[in-house]
Amino acid sequence: MTQLKHLTLALALTVGAAAAAELxxxxxxxxxxxxxxxxGLAVEVADECPTLEVKKIKGLSFLWGLKNKASSMGYSDDExxxxxxxxxxxxxxxxxxxxxxxxxxxxxxxxxxLCAFGESEIAKGTLIGSFLRSTK
Structure with a gap:
């Protein structure tokens, strides 16, 4: 989860403050x-499973989208x-x-x-699976 925190924090720091509201x-x-x-599950799986890794560009893009969505809803960078x-x-x-x-x-x-879970998510084509790739 720490890697996820750092990626999201980096994104949060690069965007200006949104209007504060009661949210x-x-x-x-x-x-x-x-x-x-x-x-977070995708990152955890990749951290613990030696045969899976996170698709970093896809993950960053996804987190950027979440950050922008939260900002557009009125959440400040501090929140x-x-x-x-x-x-x-x-x-x-x-x-x-x-x-x-x-x-x-x-x-x-x-x-x-976690490896079996990740492989299952990839095979099912879930959102979690879309963040992962096999290194085998």
Whole structure:
């Protein structure tokens, strides 16, 4: 997840501040939070699985799109940065990811489980799978 944090933070710092508004926390904005989960899962799988890697350009483009979407919704750079840098949000996303992998029938705590999960996502053509490529 750390790599994801750094990529998103770099994007957040390059865009000007958006108008402040009374908005729900980003964790409650499904189109942002859910997509951060998918991107985070892809990064976690690639970090733990020696036969898979993240498609970096695709990932950066996707994260840039999420950052722009949050900005267009009225979230400031500071609000986006706080969400991305939050240890509690990272832990929450990690728990959601582990639950998702487990529910898919794989062990989220082992490289073998994460490799099998990643390969399955690639084969199914999911968003998570679209961020991954095999190095075999």
């Amino acid at each position: 729900p926390p980003l964790r409650e904005v499904k189109e942002i939070d859910q997509n951060m989960l998918w991107a 986006i940065r706080a969400y991305v840098e939050s240890d509690s949000e990272e832990a929450r996303i990690r728990r959601l990811g582990e639950d998702y992998v487990r529910h898919a029938g794989f062990d989220p705590k082992t490289p073998q489980g």
